[in-house]
Amino acid sequence: MALDRLKSVAQHISGTTPPPHPFDPLSNAEIEAAVQIISSEYGKLHFNAVTLREPAKKEMLKWLEDSTNVPRPIRVADVVVIAPGGKVFDGLVDLKEGKIIKWEALDGVQPLITMEDLQTVEHVVRKDPKVIEQCVISGIPKEDMHKVYCDPWTIGYDHRFGNNVRLQQALMYYRPHMDDSQYSFPLDFCPIFDADKQEIVHIDIPDIRRPVNQAKPNNYHPVSIEKEGGYRKDIKPINITQPDGVSFKVEGRVIDWQNWKVHVGFNYKEGIVLNNITYNDKGNVRPIFYRLSLAEMVVPYGNPEHPHQRKHAFDLGEYGGGYMTNSLSLGCDCKGAIHYMDAAFVNRAGESTTIKNAICIHEEDAGILFKHTDFRDDSVIVTRGRKLIISHIFTAANYEYCVYWIFHQDGTVQLEIKLTGILNTYSMNPGEDTKGWGTEVYPGVNAHNHQHLFCLRIDPNIDGSNNTVFQVDATQGAGAVGSKENPYGNAFFAKRTKYSTVGEAISDYDGVTSRTWDMCNTNKLNPYSHKPVSYKLVSREVPKLLPKEGSLVWKRAGFARHAIHVTKYDDEQLYPAGRHVPQTSGEPSKGIPEWISNSDASIDNTDIVLWHTFGITHFPAPEDFPVMPAEPMTLLLRPRNFFTKNPALDVPPSYCSTPSQIAGQGKVLDAADKMSQLVVTAGEADCCKK
Amino acid sequence: MALDRLKSVAQHISGTTPPPHPFDPLSNAEIEAAVQIISSEYGKLHFNAVTLREPAKKEMLKWLEDSTNVPRPIRVADVVVIAPGGKVFDGLVDLKEGKIIKWEALDGVQPLITMEDLQTVEHVVRKDPKVIEQCVISGIPKEDMHKVYCDPWTIGYDHRFGNNVRLQQALMYYRPHMDDSQYSFPLDFCPIFDADKQEIVHIDIPDIRRPVNQAKPNNYHPVSIEKEGGYRKDIKPINITQPDGVSFKVEGRVIDWQNWKVHVGFNYKEGIVLNNITYNDKGNVRPIFYRLSLAEMVVPYGNPEHPHQRKHAFDLGEYGGGYMTNSLSLGCDCKGAIHYMDAAFVNRAGESTTIKNAICIHEEDAGILFKHTDFRDDSVIVTRGRKLIISHIFTAANYEYCVYWIFHQDGTVQLEIKLTGILNTYSMNPGEDTKGWGTEVYPGVNAHNHQHLFCLRIDPNIDGSNNTVFQVDATQGAGAVGSKENPYGNAFFAKRTKYSTVGEAISDYDGVTSRTWDMCNTNKLNPYSHKPVSYKLVSREVPKLLPKEGSLVWKRAGFARHAIHVTKYDDEQLYPAGRHVPQTSGEPSKGIPEWISNSDASIDNTDIVLWHTFGITHFPAPEDFPVMPAEPMTLLLRPRNFFTKNPALDVPPSYCSTPSQIAGQGKVLDAADKMSQLVVTAGEADCCKK
Structure with a gap:
């Protein structure tokens, strides 16, 4: 490593340049420092990963609360190496003291494939x-x-x-x-x-x-x-520009936008990690999520013939959503006014590498945020919304996953994933029957049925660390039609079931009751509704794991057995299929199945993590080939009883008139976007010309 | 009516000006002609509706096939009036012959409220x-x-x-x-x-x-x-412009965009009606849908106390999604390059009226349409998508419904509905218990639980009129783990259940199997997959009707008892809760329950209509008040086995490099959007400046 780089690390530590935020990914210099420290101790190794060991939450929460007086959590590198002969070691390096604080030889374990x-x-x-x-x-x-x-x-x-x-x-x-x-x-x-x-x-x-x-x-x-006839020529450009700049501020890796603040991290496994998400509620900075990430996924294929049962990629745990991330390009992947962040990794030889433009941050118009017209006098308010999107795209061999973390002005956080890329395919003979396990998407090409099951790790921090999860089911009221309590048979309510223990929280989706889950702070009630402040998980693409109980996938992907698991927070519990996923037998199951073994453990009003498995089942069709149009799926984290009113009321309207203004008393607010224009198209009938 | 207007109608009929498309809504002149004809026969009446009686499908299909030689279907006005004393009449007026061809007095029926x-x-x-x-x-x-x-x-x-x-x-x-x-x-x-x-x-x-x-x-x-502190001042403008115009053509009311053609109709009940949706598949114009519309909806409220059971608005059948439609404004409701269409109606006095800008038609960038990177050499294709949106917004007293019909380049038709406006509220005393039937969204304000259940009427025309519906459930393969047929337990497949009869088609959503429905033409197989050409209904917001069996809502909103009904096509069957909805008792149930009474009727390989009820259950929260941030819901109609490959392959990519180009043989395709820019924001760290 170059001397100046080491010096830079030292400077960070000694405070002569602004030190990294404790959530910041390791810089290239820090990666190289960690490698240097390990190599000088253990000689030549193959480096599998050198990444930030995130600070202990307890310590970090204290620092976040008072970063002036509380000591800054130290920087620690989490290291995985493969020694000659294939021996695997996990290590931790204290970058402040420059010393190895953990070094552990592992047996029967394979770190991910780089x-x-x-x-x-x-x-x-x-x-x-x-x-x-x-x-x-x-x-x-x-x-x-x-x-x-x-x-x-x-x-x-x-x-x-x-x-x-x-x-x-x-x-x-x-x-x-x-x-x-x-x-x-x-x-x-x-x-x-x-x-x-x-x-x-x-x-x-x-x-x-x-x-x-x-x-x-x-x-x-x-x-x-x-x-085959060339490209279509009838698409006219759409230009999206922000001549006065963007509405967000970037301080290091903290994004400040429309009352939201979020630290944007990135690691080799999960890709984007969002930390310390807060909302400035009229001067009161309220914590909402300590950490959000896609923590794991599994893609089981449904063809029972050997050796297709081995096709069930854990794309994050076995390959790394960060390692496979694309270097995004302006005007191609990203349109408009774009802010990029790079990603620093280690290579096998121990050198630091950089993926330029790994993360794209930009705003989009979000259509109508709210509107109401009074039918009496046509007095009206129309307010357009804006959204902030933090995204990356990773390529897992044939497939691509486009991951969009979207922040809305109404307090909603949305996760959208688009699947594109190319189907995994297998050969078939002319006239061969797929037996329903796949589709002949092109002559001789069998695309097998598969699922994409993602595990979203939500570390809620709803006005504080002590949170509780409730299952919410839309439920008919008691009593038959004509009964005293339900005379007209129209009664219905939101049935709330508290998950008091780890065991109670093991649960599945129910489409019939439009099941959702509220992450509540039961210690704080909304002053109007008298219900606990909460964020609601609204997720509608929640297929069950189709490989059967006892199957290899079922054993290895324990997290995917249920839509919801809730665990008590533990600094060590980040990866729901285990820390090192390749070649796990599932006997015993790693990750969540280990963490939920004490089903009586309390998750009531304590520091918890909610693990949500969602995704789609994909039965291929020729339309998906030879490259697949992006298939989107989405879920929402919505504030419910968190605010006392619509938190976006102060977003400037495009147009607003009140009854008194309609009656001639005062001037309406007209802030219509003057760049919008009426169009007259080629073949338009004269009646439509304006 | 002015003479020149009557003349204009006559000219349309005689062919001296281009006659209206048979699907076109009645023009102001045609409405006035119908009124004139009726008034001269029956004297002074209150007009409730004068709208297009759509041509008989059989006749219309012939004309669509050969509009040069087949006689153009005549224009007929469908009229509803209320005579003095409250007597209601349904009438039909032949606008070519200028005569009344039907005049029927109705008993115990109330037409909608204007x-x-x-x-x-x-x-x-x-x-x-x-x-x-x-x-x-x-x-x-x-x-x-x-x-x-x-x-x-x-x-x-x-x-x-x-x-x-x-x-x-x-x-x-x-x-x-x-x-x-x-x-x-x-x-x-x-x-x-x-x-x-x-x-x-x-x-x-x-x-x-x-x-x-x-x-x-x-x-x-x-x-x-x-x-309360004023509007936020930190939102910078986003400009969306199309300097070279839009990519769609308008001929009368037919929109031609990216291989799609669709006739955009509009009526007082349903609002937007899309007819004769076709896709030009490399020169072969293939019919997909004969007609798409939101045909009905019901909004039951869940408070059992009298008289709240009466709150269950059928916003389309009782008030009219067309009648309540907003006049949209440029740069407020609609952003970018906009084409508007007006809507013509009759008023009570029999005069024609116009809602300007009732329908908005515009394009939006749709993000990544498809992408793939070869991990070996980073050869890549990135193609951005575009979508066409045909929308209107209607105000139903307190609520607004924003309806977006979205066409995608990959052959998908998407329906998105955004709910905004204001909650219906009821009074509550200080300290009163809502008993779970509502939420105190503001002191003294009880917003009752409710559902928004929409009925989408799909008249499929998948490569022809004779279609069949299949239910598709993601299903585990037979055989236990270790069995011969499922040795690894990973087998799964798309279980297809044909709906042969009206009775078999009465079905509900199943979230566990990610249930979808394929509308197939079983007479035509995809040459690659050997499966019938089809469009798949993918809908995930499908709560059940919560008012109980036998309740007033259950009786009146028969369509909402199940997610899916399929009926044999009938020109008379347009409105799933009946033609005149107000004050129906539900005894017997009107609309779908009448049409499915013969449960053995065949719907196999014939001209069918699929009715789909979807929506959301809304448990209010203070965040929804005093005006509600738009809550979106969506469903997709996706081509499956309809095309032989991704139909959007010829959309010009933003960037494309092949392995040979990466290896230095030839020039990569770089069509990146040059309007996109990197941004440097105020607080950005120096490392990020580019």
Whole structure:
């Protein structure tokens, strides 16, 4: 590491430059400092991760409350390395003292697969004689091995190999031309790669062979579009500009926008992490969430044939939503006035790397925020909304996940995820029956049924740390039609069920009752409604985990067994499928299943974490191929009984007239956007011309 | 009617000016012609509605197929009048021949309440001695009756009065100042207004009296915001412009955009009606929907106390989503480059009226349409999407409904509804218990629990009229973990259940299986997937009707008993709660319950209509008051197995590089939006300056 960088770290520590916020991701300099400290102690290692060890919450809350007098939490690097021979170590480095404070050898554990790990396999596969043999059987001449590609996945778990050896399974493809989409040419066999030996140790070969697809390529790049008639020419530009700048302020990584404040963190596993989300309620800065992140996900595939059961990627825990994040580009991924943040990581050799523009922060018009017209006199208020979006996109081999954290002026936090990219595909013979486990999306291409199940980790801080979760079900009133208590049969109410213990909180979605969940501070009642201040989780895309109880996925993805789990806060409990996910057997289940083992533990009026599994079940169709139009899904965290009124009343209206103004007493408020224009289009009838 | 207008109608008919499209709403001239014809026959009448009688579908389909040779369907006016004495007549007028082709006297039926009907009641109420007496009891001096207001609702149904007399119930309010929001000052009694007598015929007075609220006003207009600190000043403008014009063409009322064509109709009940929706699939114009509209809705309130059971507005059938539609304003309701359409109606006197700018048509950027990055070389495609939005907003007394029909480039049609406006409120005494039937959203203000249940009428035309509906449930494969057919327990599939008969199609939502419904043309298989071409209804906000079986709402809103009904197409079946909704008793139930009485009727491979009830259950909170931030809900109609590939592949990408280009062979496609800019915000740290 360069001396000046080390110096910079030292300066941060000694206070000569502004020190990082305790939630800030490790800087490149800090990463290199941690590597230096470890390497000088333990010699040459492969670095798997060097990331911020977030401060203990207890300590951090104190500092947040009084950052002038309370000592700033120290910077600690959380380190994962693989030593020669494949031995895995977890470590912690105190960056202030420059010393290793934890160093632990792990057994039967594999840390996630990095991009570098992924890159390796294809080169090995192409040279492996047995793979070449299988390619020839598939109809690919051995001199065409440079046209053979693979998407290396973690092996998931395969009982034949266990978890002491670091393995990847290579999903095989062919490209007739280097620009052809390989997903139209899946191969039917699956080599197993040993990361330590750097060689193929096994090939899974199906009973029924499926030679390489003879269909013509199915592409999406310009050459093929031009061949099929070219691009449409009838889309006129839409320009979105903010000539006076944006409405948010950036202080370090703290974003200040429309009464919201949020610290934007980022790590290699979860990608964006939002910390210390507060809302300035007329001068009273009220905490809402201590931490929000997508903490895990699993994508089980539904084809029962071997070895497809191994396809159930934990994209965050096994690969890292941060590591796989895209460098976003202006005017492509991001439109309008954009603020970017970079991401710093370590590479295998221990050097710090940077993904430029990893996080996009921008505003969008949000349509009508509220409107009301009085039918008597047409007096009216129309107020347009604005939203702030903090986003990143990551590529998990074939798929892309676009993650948007959206802040609204009415106090709502929305998480929107768009799925795009390319379907994972498998080969099929002409006339072969998919048996319903997949869809032939293109001749010879079988896209298997799958689910995308995300685990949202919500660390609520609703006016303080001590919170309680209630399940809310829309429920008919008691009493038959004609009864005294329900004479007209129209009674209904919000049935609230308190989750007092960890066991009670293990729960599923109920579409019939439009089930929601309130995260409440029962110590503070809304002065009007006399109900506890709360944030409500409104989530409607909540399929159940389809792999059965006792199945490999069910065992490994314990978090996905239920839509909701609530645990008492613990600094160590961040990853719902465990800290090191690849090659876990699920025996025992890691993560949430461990944390909920004491089902009587109280979660009533204490510091809690709510884990919510949501997502979609995807039965592919040809429309999803050769590249999938983005499929959106969303959920909301809405203030309920948190404010005493609509918190966005002071957003300037576009237009407002009152009855007295309509009656001629005073001037209406007209702040209509003057950039908007009427359009007259080409073929328009004369009656419509204005 | 002016002679030149009559002439213009005659010219349309004789072909000297372009005749209206058969789906076009009646023009002002046509409305006046119909009125003239009826008035000359029957003398002075109160006109309730004069609207297009849509052409018979059979005839219309023929004309759509060959509009050159097939005779153009004639223009027919559908007329509802109330004769002196309250007698109601339904009529049809042939506008070509200028003659009345149907004239039917109706018994025990009340047509909807018009805006003029609504306007009357408040004036009567203020002068009624018994109402004045009640106001005094409530604490309002009788000289303050000009400060007393009412929202007149249809009475719904009250067995004491039946349906031979036309009635409204007056929900009473007080305004200390004319600009104060009355919804903070609800009164506890409810006068009943007789439209024929133009007088108050009864007052419902509760056992427990609740004097007028003594809380201070709770307003949202500028004066009150200024008093509380004024408007926020930190929102910088966002400009959205289309300097080269918009991407859609307008021919009459047919919109042509991105392969879509749709005729935009409008009527007084449903508001926007979309007809003959087609998609140009590489030169092949494929029909998708013959007609889409919101056909009905009901808003049951959940307080069991008399007379709140009468609060269950059918906002479309009882008041008219078209009649209540807002005249939209540029730069307020609508931002960007906007095309408006007006709406023509009749008034009570038989004159034609116009709501200017009733429909807004505009484009929006839709974020990322699709993206994929190859992790090997970072070759990438990023394509941004665009959407077309056809919208209107209507005000139903206290509430506003914003209805957005959204067309996407990937073949999806989305319906988004935003609820805003003001909660219906009732009075409560200090310390009174809401008993869970409502929420005290402000001192002395009880906002009752309610549902908004919409009925979407889908007339599918998936590659032709003969369609079939399948229920699709995500389902675990058969066989226990370890069994031969499901060795790993991971098998799952899309279970498809055909609705062969009307009875089989009566069905509910199932959140656990992520239930969707496919509208299929089983006569045409996708050449790749070998599955029928289809459009899938994806709808996740599907609460059940909470009023109980046998209750008044259950009887009157038969359509809302289930999420899905499918009927064989019938020209007469447009309105799921009946043609004339006010004061229906529900004995027997009108609309859908009548149409599904033959549960064995085949709906397999024939011309069908799918009725979908969806919506939300709203448990109010103080955040919703004094004006409610827009609450969105949405559903999708998605092509599945309809196209052979992603139909938006030819949307020009913002950026595209291929592996060969990355390797130096050729130039990448860079069409990034050059209007987008990096921002540097005030407090930004120097590391972020670019």
